[in-house]
Structure formats: C-alpha cells, structure tokens
Amino acid sequence: MxxxxxxxxxxxxxxxxxxxxxxxxxxxxxxxxxxxxxxxRAVEQVQGHHGLNSAQADLLFTLYRSAPAEGLTPGDLAALSAITPASITNRLDTLTERGLISRETDPADARSRRVQLTAAGRDRVEALLPDHLRNEQRLLSTLSEPEQTELERLLLKLVVGMEGREES
Known part of the structure; x- marks a missing residue:
C-alpha cells in the first residue's frame, strides 16, 4: 500500500x-x-549495477576517502564506515577474493592487519562514485536545497539525541 x-x-x-x-x-x-x-533499495540498485552491495560499496568508499597510504586496520575501517565490526570480516574476505582490497600485516604490529584498496578497487570506486552521487541527488531532488539542509539538521538532531540516550 x-x-x-x-x-x-x-x-x-x-x-x-x-x-x-x-x-x-x-x-x-x-x-x-x-x-x-x-x-x-534505490542506492543498492545503482551499486548493484557496479557489482557491489551496499556494505561492500561503503567499505570501498571508506577506504577511498579515509585510508592513509598504509591502509586502515579492520577496527578503524569499521569505526569509519556504516558496517558493524561483527560483520566486517566476511565482507573483507569477499572484497579480498574479488581483488578489490588487500590485507597486509602491519609492519609496526605483526598481530594487526592493514586493509588497502587495490588498483581494481580504486577503479571500481571511481566508476561507481559519479553514478552513486547522481542517484543520491536524484533521490533528494524532491526537496529544495534549503529543505535538504533542514532535513539533515533535523535527522542529525534526532540521531544524536538517540545516541545520547543509548550511552545513559
């Protein structure tokens, strides 16, 4: 309905x-x-055209925008993305198998791994990014720019308020 x-x-x-x-x-x-x-659903449809689901795209976007040259630890990657730490390992395994990321031993701590985009992963992000942003702008286009700004302000206020209650 x-x-x-x-x-x-x-x-x-x-x-x-x-x-x-x-x-x-x-x-x-x-x-x-x-x-x-x-x-x-609308975001996943565009990501699907690029062979990714939302969780995979989010991890690739996070590495692209946030990773230093040596990469991020899985914990840092989980903290900077929308993926829960419990579900990140399986997604990293899949992206590694597909050749989109690599996981290397951290030279400063042999117990830790660093996750980096491969050249294929960087190419995938750069191909997806324009379509992704165009789609998201289309999804928001029903609202004027001031309405979008107000929506963002209100949603942030709502989520910050809920996060504050979770910590109590």
Missing part, C-alpha cells in the same frame, strides 16, 4: 479501536522506516 493511504488507514484504525490514543509517533516512525527502506 502506498505510504500516504497507509498512514491515513493507520490513523483511522487507531481512532476506531482507541479513540483517545494519539498515533502520531507511530506514524512518524513508520514514515522514517519506509523512507529509509526506499532509499536503501
């Missing part, structure tokens, strides 16, 4: 079964979740 009729139905259903209940918070969370899901 399209989002607008779904939200209207949810409101009507709650008014029917619990007339005094305000379902606004539920409606807003559903709206955020549906928005996030649609954005994820």
């Amino acid at each position: 399209p989002t607008r009729p779904l939200l209207e139905r949810i409101d009507a259903d709650w008014r029917r079964v619990r007339p005094g209940l305000d379902p606004t918070p539920m409606r807003r969370i559903i709206l955020l979740a549906r928005t996030a899901a649609q954005l994820a």
Whole structure:
C-alpha cells in the first residue's frame, strides 16, 4: 500500500479501536522506516549495477576517502564506515577474493592487519562514485536545497539525541 493511504488507514484504525490514543509517533516512525527502506533499495540498485552491495560499496568508499597510504586496520575501517565490526570480516574476505582490497600485516604490529584498496578497487570506486552521487541527488531532488539542509539538521538532531540516550 502506498505510504500516504497507509498512514491515513493507520490513523483511522487507531481512532476506531482507541479513540483517545494519539498515533502520531507511530506514524512518524513508520514514515522514517519506509523512507529509509526506499532509499536503501534505490542506492543498492545503482551499486548493484557496479557489482557491489551496499556494505561492500561503503567499505570501498571508506577506504577511498579515509585510508592513509598504509591502509586502515579492520577496527578503524569499521569505526569509519556504516558496517558493524561483527560483520566486517566476511565482507573483507569477499572484497579480498574479488581483488578489490588487500590485507597486509602491519609492519609496526605483526598481530594487526592493514586493509588497502587495490588498483581494481580504486577503479571500481571511481566508476561507481559519479553514478552513486547522481542517484543520491536524484533521490533528494524532491526537496529544495534549503529543505535538504533542514532535513539533515533535523535527522542529525534526532540521531544524536538517540545516541545520547543509548550511552545513559
């Protein structure tokens, strides 16, 4: 069901079964979740055209933008990306098998590894990046530039507030 009729139905259903209940918070969370899901699908579609899923693309983008010449440790890579540390090893294995990254022993600490983009990995990022950014701009284009700035401000406020509550 399209989002607008779904939200209207949810409101009507709650008014029917619990007339005094305000379902606004539920409606807003559903709206955020549906928005996030649609954005994820649209982003993954473009990344898929380049032979990557979102997690793989995120790791490659992180290495491209953040890694020094010696690379990043898997822990640093996890901290700088949207990937959880628990799921990073499998993704690194896949990217290594595909020749997009390399993992070398850290010369300063033989117990540690450094992850780096290979030439093929750098080429993949440089091919994906223009399509990725064009797609993301298209996804946001329904909003004016000031609206996009306000959306970013509000979402950052929301997530920072939730992160603060998690630490308490």
